[in-house]
Amino acid sequence: MSDVIDRPILAEEEAAKSRLRIIDCDVHPSIHAHADIEQFMPKRWQEHLRTYGSHLRTPYIGTTPYPRSSPLIARRDAWPPTGGPPGSNLEFMRKQYLDPLNVEFGILQVLDLFIFSQQNLEFGAAIQRAINDWQLAFWSDRDPRLKASILAGQDDTQFAIAEIERCAKIGRYVQINVCPRANEPLGRRRYWPIYARAQELGLPLGIHVGGYGGHAPTGGGWPSYYAEEHQSNAHTMAAQLTSLVLEGIPERFPKLKIVFIEGGFGWIPSATWRMDRHFEAFRSEVPHLKRKPSEYVKEHFWFTTQPIDEPDEAKHLRSLIEWVGVDRLLFSSDYPHWDFDDPRYAFKTPLTDAERRKIFNSNARAIYKF
């Protein structure tokens, strides 16, 4: 029987918790009521939201195509006692998560209203813009620990650039978010203007899993189950890492930092080993690459840790961490979603103090310039 089962929280765990302040790269705030974001939308789009609402390329308006494991994919204990969806109440978020877990900074990742998957690109742009304003007014202004990301759906590249400019002038956003499931793979030329601007501004590019871009979420077609769709998050991330590397994004934009969010990290070693091997065989096909793919991955990309892999033997998790590199990893919890990783218990393998400091704090501090 495993030894984690029958014991109270150990004193050293409590002590470790208070010693280390956490930077959480994936905290999900939710809109409490549509009225909260309507104030940031022109009347035309307020009316559109009320009259037509959300239209995606997937079926079932108002919900997800796959019934998920819990209502609003949330921890059952994360529903605020005062009402509203999980993640919609700052006081409760502080009380349940930010304060007791000693979160120094939390980077907001907004998924509401399927921001990146709207069929109507103009409407999608209007809600992205509104949510960009809402993140500051409802979250960052009220709790300076919470940092906003510029939502900039890449398929309307012109809008994305305009929105990046607008938000960069405000100057309080810590990264630019694009979607891993859009019309084309992320390395494609049509998206390069976004990367060029991100590099000039010194803002990392954040890519959070999810979205319905019109293609099946797996390369093999449409999944049957939520368990299968959820699994595909990692596949999508692997496809996008491959696209970004093989299209030469790190070579073309050498100062651009790219952060993969909520894809976990167990898939990275085999993806990079394979890319390296193919590169040896086919390097003449991709002459814009000057170095091995793995070298770009180890310099230009970072990966948030949740949902952490849980191999049967702890030493295998240890190997994964070493293969990916402690310098590449950024702690994320995914609060308040059901697959939340608790910073105290998520790593079921020992880490040295120096490794903990990097993963839980200093790696993110350097990238986001806190």
Add this chain to the structure above:
Amino acid sequence: MARHIIASTSEIPPGGNKVVEINGRDIVVFHVNGEYFALLNRCPHAGAPLEKAACVARLTSKEPGVYERSRVGELLRCAWHGWEFDMRNGQSWFDPQRVKIRTYPVVIEDGETLAKGPYVAETFPVHVEDSYVIVEA
């Protein structure tokens, strides 16, 4: 192992629970179908408080279109990652040999018996006309 009076039976409604601290451990006591079960208030997987778990039933099916619910309210489904446990013995549903929640014996005693001793709690006021939930931990 000492006996602790943790509540009067009427304090925990059916389907409800109460968390008490005994010797530094948070223990959660559930009241289901007239019975009381005490478990360590911590999911062995990721530490989630089990007081927030959903109390669910066992659902079985012999053939398509036929299903049966049994042991309603006796299975715990953790509030976070959905790991399921049997409230009666703490065994996990998916890996009963390896993953288990610590359970504690619970007995119900009436106030008259308790007042006679030897099971008088340190501070808990006991009334002879009530009955009480006793956890051995």
